Amino acid sequence: MVEICTIGGYSEVGKNMTAIKSGDEVVILDMGINVAKLINFEEEGNDRSTLDARKLINIGAIPDDTVIKEWGSKVKGIICSHCHLDHVAAIPYLADKYNCPVLGTPFTIEVIKTLLNDEKFKIRNKLVAVTVNSSYKLGNNFEIEFINITHSTLQTVMIAVHVKEGTIIYANDFKFDNYPVLGKKPNYERLRALGKENVLALIVDSLYSNSERKTPSEKVARELLKDVMLGTENQDSLIIVTTFASHLARIRSIIDFGKLLNRKIVLMGRSMFKYSDAAERIGLVNYSKEAEILAYARLMKKKLADIEKNRSKYVIVCTGNQGEPESVLSKMADGRLPLNFKQEDHIIFACKTIPEPLNIKNRAILEEKLKQKKVRIFSDIHVSGHCGREDLRDLIKMVRPQYIFPAHGDKHKLMGLAELAVEMGYSLGKTIHVMEDGKKITI
Ligand SMILES: [Zn+2]
Ligand SMILES: [Zn+2]
Secondary structure (H helix, E strand, O other), rough: OOEEEEOOOEEEEOOOOOEEEOOEEEEEEOOOOOOHHHHHHOOOOOOOOOOOOHHHHHOOOOHHHHHHHHHHHEEEEEEEOOOOOHHHOOOHHHHHHOOEEEEEEEHEEEHHHHHHHOOOOOOOOEEEEEEOOOOEEEOOEEEEEEEEEEOOOOEEEEEEEEEEOOEEEOOOOOEEOOOOOOOOOHHHHHHHHHHHHEEEEEEEEEEOOOOOOOOOOOHHHHHHHHHHHOOOOOOOOOEEEEEOOOOHHHHHHHHHHHHOOOOOOOOEEHHHHHHHHHHHOOOOOOOOHHEEEEHHHHHHHHHHHHHHHHHHEEEEEEEOOOOOOOOOHHHHHOOOOOOOOOHHHHOEEEOOOOHHHHHHHHHHHHHHHHHOOOOEEOOOOOOOOOOOOOHHHHHHHHHHHOEEEEEOHHHHHHHHHHHHHHHEEEEEEEEEEOOOOEEEEEE
């Protein structure tokens, strides 16, 4: 008998957390935050530092783990799928309640260390880095396998939880990228091999289950970027590219094309520094050899004064792709940093606006300011890191689970996957379970 508790991420996008109980032992998969809820709280004039775990739960920013209160002493490990905040950023607030290690790939663990340092949190849990495509024994009942998969950050894994009843595969988040710009291809061999054994359940990313597509490779985003960076009249213009700081493959491409333009590359912003530094600490990238990376305003100001005079010699890679008011790009647009945009400077958004009201509003405000400066704007130079409906179909065909649990979304998104599963012969309420936050089920 296996019990699954869908703690968070089953009624909204964000704050992912799931617990699995086998015998008298439990593992927790992911411990994320709802980024939008936290930002909204601050937008209303509140201060995040006044929030403890209880208050964060109350505003919906972190998962309500009181639903597994009676499982607390049984938890043998907290296992993280990848480094995105909606999967790991509640660890500083919640992990300490559980007397167990936190497991993740080396990059995920480095990012968790950065999060803990940033917020000056001390947790008692040991942080354990597990190599991609290897296994780790937890307690008496669990063997945890990290299967290499692709997504919009490095060292993402599908987690296979092996228990005596079978295997539960946790596939939050993923896409099938056959031409990744950085990192390995998905480990299809292992997924197919598992499909021949006994996959009891699949817990899976349904963010884009309603999109009838196979998500394109990161290589496609690289081509889009190449086209705007190498194929436009930009000889005299400053080029600024903004993207997700954790998207190190995208940053790889920007650096490559910047070099082809014979320009110096400068990464700006605290999170730009944090993620590339975490990746450098474990030897995944070496961007500080190829680019200047500036985290702090004082250094940025000095550099920008120089860039202002030699604008055709630089590519700036910075934070602010969602129009965040305190990001480097917004500060530039406001004149809070010493750089004046000139007509026909190039601003490339290597991202998509996350469809949350706050993000949409912030991006619109930023773009309005940019338009007044008459810069050239290149939007949507991006492909998603999440699977579409046809990737989901392939995954289900590969691993052939007995039960499917759509995750990572509201009801509409979860139902999108449920409809696909019905098409593939599963039965709603029997072999596909559309859950909500805070619910338990026995399979
Ligand atoms: Zn993710
Ligand atoms: Zn996610």
